[in-house]
Amino acid sequence: MTLDVDVRQYNREAWNRQVAKGDRWTVPVGPEVIAAARRGEWSVVLTPNKPVPRAWFGDLKGRDVLCLAGAGGQQAPVFAAAGARVAVLDNSPAQLGQDRLVAERDGLEVRLVEGDMRDLSSFAEGSFDLVFHPCSNCFVDAIRPVWREAYRVLRPGGVLLSGICNPVIYLMDPALEQQGVMQLKYKMPYSDFTSLTDEERARYKDEPLVFAHSLEDQLGGQTDAGFAITGLYEDTHVAGDKLSEYLAGFIATRAVKLATR
Template identity: 60%
Template sequence: MDIRTYNREAWDRAVAEGDRWTIPVSREAIARAREGDWHIILTPRKPVPRSWFPVELEGLDVLCLASGGGQQAPILAAAGATVTVFDNSPAQLGQDRLVAEREGLSIRTVEGDMRDLSALADASFDLIFHPVSNCFVENVRPVWRECARVLRAGGTMLAGLANPVGFCFDVDQEKKGELVIRYGIPYSDKTSLTDQERRRYTDKGEALQFGHTLEDQIGGQIDAGFSLIGYYDDLASEGELVAKYMPTFFATRARKNA
């Protein structure tokens, strides 16, 4: 299975079905952002602290990586940043263009694989905004290396990440209200499941996911040339049993070393 192609089609389908992560931001939110009143998320619930962003966004070159959907990029553009959105899904990028046209914003959109940013020049961004999305690729370390390449020295990368523990539990048992450890980490919808188990996602055309180790998610950033300067935990959406016991997402703020 070609995961990139499969997940691209899955996210295009999610746009058509109105998934929550594909619904464009409102006119009211854009108007507030133009006045300096805005917030965006890297993880399902908790807004990113404003202290993680430069005080002034005007003229800042921002890459919204695997961040299509017409949500974060338009807010940052309305707040003054020069924004490029890079995403695997043409339909998700279409949501950003929709908001840009509706609101008179300038947003560049680029389709591609987050592990290969060759369409983008070296040292061309001041800030990378990367919400929870690298759980949709099999290997996350190339993502960090490419981020380091396109980010200017001293630039910042903000990343939302899935806690790999959330991938360990038996889905069928969780639906019955029990948490039963079944899968190891790293986890893969492609190889950790039987063909029959995988059909719970593929029959509905849902994207396939991967639970990366903390060594790859955090250590991978450090190995790529970043220093971690911020961190917070977050919970999954309501209704997920494991979220009653532990944070299921986290966010990191990292600075590219000179």
């Protein structure tokens, strides 16, 4: 089954609703976090729990950083407080508003851009030293354009840090999982368009539409775009997630833009 829906518009409105609800990924950091970052004491996540190794960043002072589909008043203000020149591109005006709130509250400069993560035409080629892309490409139906655009806007030797979802997390029967039973129900390619029944879709009507992407597109897509993957770790979901007792469903990668392809 397919739906005649503008995914970008649908998910923009859905994430605006998540801000109003106070979803975990929409709650801005407090002034104490910004004060600590100014002292050089900070950490951020690409996946639900594990902090990204500081060695993956290097020194942020004076570097140009793009938070790609990563608004919400969390990572971007921290990078700015740590001394980076920061831009944020996100599909949700309300999410961008959380970054604006922190920037105005704490006297930070952060450039806010509303847009599609697959189209970075707002930025010139070679604009950034670092692209920080937390788990968010599950909200678009095609991710290879994301990798190609990230490659384009990075300088040679620039770094892409990404959080990605192992597609298996979307394939279990959610009703049985709530009972502590792990059973495959959906097949790849998974999307809320084609995999859910009308009844199931109605259950999640206030949430963003989700797409599961193969590891071939997630990891192979980065290398095909011209990146060399130089670091990787896995992470589990939030406490109480039954699948996390069996496997780590999230992956973080560090990839470097090669000077020549």
